[in-house]
Amino acid sequence: MNQKTVKKRLSSEERQSEIIRVSIELAAEKGVDSVTTQDMADAMNLTQGSIFRHFATKDDIWVAVIMWVRERLMKVLDKAASGASDPMQAIELMFFAHIAFISKHPAIPRLLFSELLHKKNSKLRQLIEGIISGYEAKVAGLLEQAKARSLVPADLDSRSAAVLYIGMIQGLVMQSSIFGGKRALQREAEKIFQIFLHGIKKRS
Amino acid sequence: MNQKTVKKRLSSEERQSEIIRVSIELAAEKGVDSVTTQDMADAMNLTQGSIFRHFATKDDIWVAVIMWVRERLMKVLDKAASGASDPMQAIELMFFAHIAFISKHPAIPRLLFSELLHKKNSKLRQLIEGIISGYEAKVAGLLEQAKARSLVPADLDSRSAAVLYIGMIQGLVMQSSIFGGKRALQREAEKIFQIFLHGIKKRS
DNA sequence: ACTAAGATAGTAGCAAATTACTTATCTGGT
DNA sequence: ACCAGATAAGTAATTTGCTACTATCTTAGT
Numbered sequence: 042m043n044q045k046t047v048k049k050r051l052s053s054e055e056r057q058s059e060i061i062r063v064s065i066e067l068a069a070e071k072g073v074d075s076v077t078t079q080d081m082a083d084a085m086n087l088t089q090g091s092i093f094r095h096f097a098t099k100d101d102i103w104v105a106v107i108m109w110v111r112e113r114l115m116k117v118l119d120k121a122a123s124g125a126s127d128p129m130q131a132i133e134l135m136f137f138a139h140i141a142f143i144s145k146h147p148a149i150p151r152l153l154f155s156e157l158l159h160k161k162n163s164k165l166r167q168l169i170e171g172i173i174s175g176y177e178a179k180v181a182g183l184l185e186q187a188k189a190r191s192l193v194p195a196d197l198d199s200r201s202a203a204v205l206y207i208g209m210i211q212g213l214v215m216q217s218s219i220f221g222g223k224r225a226l227q228r229e230a231e232k233i234f235q236i237f238l239h240g241i242k243k244r245s
Numbered sequence: 246m247n248q249k250t251v252k253k254r255l256s257s258e259e260r261q262s263e264i265i266r267v268s269i270e271l272a273a274e275k276g277v278d279s280v281t282t283q284d285m286a287d288a289m290n291l292t293q294g295s296i297f298r299h300f301a302t303k304d305d306i307w308v309a310v311i312m313w314v315r316e317r318l319m320k321v322l323d324k325a326a327s328g329a330s331d332p333m334q335a336i337e338l339m340f341f342a343h344i345a346f347i348s349k350h351p352a353i354p355r356l357l358f359s360e361l362l363h364k365k366n367s368k369l370r371q372l373i374e375g376i377i378s379g380y381e382a383k384v385a386g387l388l389e390q391a392k393a394r395s396l397v398p399a400d401l402d403s404r405s406a407a408v409l410y411i412g413m414i415q416g417l418v419m420q421s422s423i424f425g426g427k428r429a430l431q432r433e434a435e436k437i438f439q440i441f442l443h444g445i446k447k448r449s
Numbered sequence: 450a451c452t453a454a455g456a457t458a459g460t461a462g463c464a465a466a467t468t469a470c471t472t473a474t475c476t477g478g479t
Numbered sequence: 480a481c482c483a484g485a486t487a488a489g490t491a492a493t494t495t496g497c498t499a500c501t502a503t504c505t506t507a508g509t
Contacts, residue, residue, distance in 0.1 A: 049473095050472090050487090051488080052487095052488085053487080053488075056488080071363070072360045072363035072364070073360065074278045077463085077465085078464075078465065079463090079464075079465095087489075087490095088489070088490055088491075089464085089465085089466095090465095090466080090489085090492090091488070091490075092466095093465085093466060094487080094488060094489075097466095098465080099464090099465065099466090151363070154358070156276045156279075156359060156360050158419075158423075159275070159276035159355070159422075160276065160279075173419070173423060197440075201433060201436035204416045204420050205409075205412075205413055205416060205440055206416075207416045207419065208409075208412035208415050208416020208417065208437075209412045210412070211412050211415040212408045212409060212410075212411045212412020213412065215377070215411065215412075215415065216408050216411075218363075219377060219378060220378075229405060233405045233406075233408055233409050233412075236401075236405060236406055236445060237409065237440075237444060239444045239445075240440040240441060240442075240443045240444025240445075241440060241443075253507095254453085254506090254508070255454080257453080257454075281498060281499085282500085283498075283499095291454095291455075293498090293500095294456075294500080294501075295454070295455050297499085297500060297501080298453080298454060298455075299454090301500095302500080303498090303499065
């Protein structure tokens with residue numbers, strides 16, 4: 042039992058990573074706003090006060106979480122897009138990569154589309170806004186490329202289509218949030234994407 | 246100055262209505278979760294404790310708010326749909342009626358799509374779920390009618406299209422939430438709806 | 450005069466942050 | 480290899496501040 046009482050001490054860097062990890066888990070379970078530092082501490086067998094050895098404020102934790110998400114998500118999307126031979130395929134691959142990412146980390150959309158967005162003047166809001174508008178710009182950019190290759194009509198409004206793209210993801214997330222877990226998130230995603238695709242494709 | 250100190254006393258019914266009204270306003274400004282009963286009281290020149298003369302718990306206030314929203318929204322949507330001559334037009338009219346409703350009451354989507362959804366086992370969650378899934382069912386129903394009249398392809402998945410419809414609204418809301426107010430919510434809505442429409446319309 | 454809305458002044462509980470103290474782990478000099 | 484001292488992670492207890500809710504008293508309106 043001595044072994045059990047031996048507390049492993051982690052470096053601040055490692056501990057920060059763990060805090061980020063459990064925060065995401067907890068946010069998935071009970072919603073971002075109701076995760077307390079006590080919850081975090083409990084989840085990693087630590088005392089509540091210890092959290093503040095590694096982050097000055099709780100807000101800083103969420104900032105770190107969002108930055109972690111941004112990094113991971115962008116990596117996944119870039120990788121998906123890089124395997125495409127044309128802009129339309131890139132959009133499709135990105136979409137399904139995003140859906141897969143969400144399936145694996147159900148908390149992510151909850152973070153990005155949560156009330157965190159509404160805390161005015163916060164760094165968090167700026168971060169989230171940056172991610173979403175950057176994403177939108179990326180999709181719109183690909184659509185412009187598609188236009189140049191006449192894969193979509195020249196009069197298509199790229200920005201509007203990008204907004205619809207984002208909304209499509211939000212809709213799917215809400216769908217799966219209301220009607221049981223990821224029941225058929227992938228399947229639903231495929232069907233919806235076909236409609237989207239048909240909506241923007243070149244009229245034959 | 247005597248006039249100023251004269252406090253008007255409202256009946257509990259009237260006061261409840263006012264509480265609902267200011268709650269929606271405040272939720273639009275600072276987010277549902279951070280509205281306190283003190284905020285509400287301040288907004289109507291009342292003491293915090295007085296709130297509880299009219300609602301037993303704070304949750305009851307949000308329940309009343311959601312029911313108010315449901316009633317109003319449904320009325321707006323039904324009225325819009327009733328003016329249509331065919332199912333597709335009904336969907337279009339409903340969509341723009343919804344967008345107009347949101348423009349007038351920016352807090353509404355914030356309530357429906359907020360973290361309230363994540364409070365498991367609550368009456369609130371059930372209410373919100375009911376509204377959204379009912380809405381979705383309505384759209385899907387109209388699409389089925391459209392199918393019967395060959396206005397949309399028979400192989401269209403109505404439910405998926407309905408999810409996309411909801412997502413479209415969410416996307417627009419997020420868009421206007423991030424990039425300044427209702428700058429061009431109406432205009433954006435029109436452009437996006439065209440894409441959606443083309444996506445579900447019968448291939449010619 | 451009676452009823453019920455409102456005021457006043459609380460209470461209990463929770464959550465973020467801080468303080469003083471403890472001890473594991475790392476470091477450099479012998 | 481070793482050990483003394485510095486460093487920093489962890490603990491425990493507490494503070495501070497807020498928030499939902501309540502008990503008691505007051506007074507407007509009928």
